[in-house]
Amino acid sequence: MMSTEDEKKVLLVMGCPQVPVQTPAVLYISYKLKEEGYKPVAAGTPAADMIIKYSDPGLYYIGELKNIDSEVARIVDEGENYDLCFVFIHNDSGVAYAATMNEILECEVIPVVFGKEYDEMVKLIDFSSRIISAEAVHNPKPLIKEIDRVMKWAV
Numbered sequence: 001m002m003s004t005e006d007e008k009k010v011l012l013v014m015g016c017p018q019v020p021v022q023t024p025a026v027l028y029i030s031y032k033l034k035e036e037g038y039k040p041v042a043a044g045t046p047a048a049d050m051i052i053k054y055s056d057p058g059l060y061y062i063g064e065l066k067n068i069d070s071e072v073a074r075i076v077d078e079g080e081n082y083d084l085c086f087v088f089i090h091n092d093s094g095v096a097y098a099a100t101m102n103e104i105l106e107c108e109v110i111p112v113v114f115g116k117e118y119d120e121m122v123k124l125i126d127f128s129s130r131i132i133s134a135e136a137v138h139n140p141k142p143l144i145k146e147i148d149r150v151m152k153w154a155v
Contacts, residue, residue, distance in 0.1 A: 010030075011085040013043055021140040028140070034061065086132075090121070110150075119133070
């Protein structure tokens with residue numbers, strides 16, 4: 001079940017918020033996609049959800065906030081689908097979430113890879129033609145530059 005034409009939805013899958021650049025990257029992508037008419041839905045671990053909840057308390061950038069495990073179940077059991085999906089990756093479990101999303105969703109899944117080991121994580125991804133990656137841990141600027149380069153939206 002794809003979204004209706006007036007409601008294009010994008011899923012932003014967040015892992016453990018151990019690397020600080022994840023939150024600004026999620027909010028930045030949400031902002032840019034909201035400008036393009038998407039409804040951003042963030043789904044993450046309880047800690048990642050809590051950081052987004054307090055970073056965007058009025059849900060100005062994020063349209064909805066969901067628990068990742070519950071959302072995976074909804075996708076599998078109820079056929080929930082999205083028009084686009086970004087998966088934020090800084091370790092092996094992030095790669096596993098991206099591969100899972102690629103299997104269960106009917107849309108393009110774009111990995112967003114960051115952290116000190118970003119180049120090793122990119123080597124593990126074999127399903128996407130668009131991968132956003134940068135060595136970014138505390139400073140989000142290198143990752144934001146790469147997001148803009150890959151996504152080619154107005155900067």
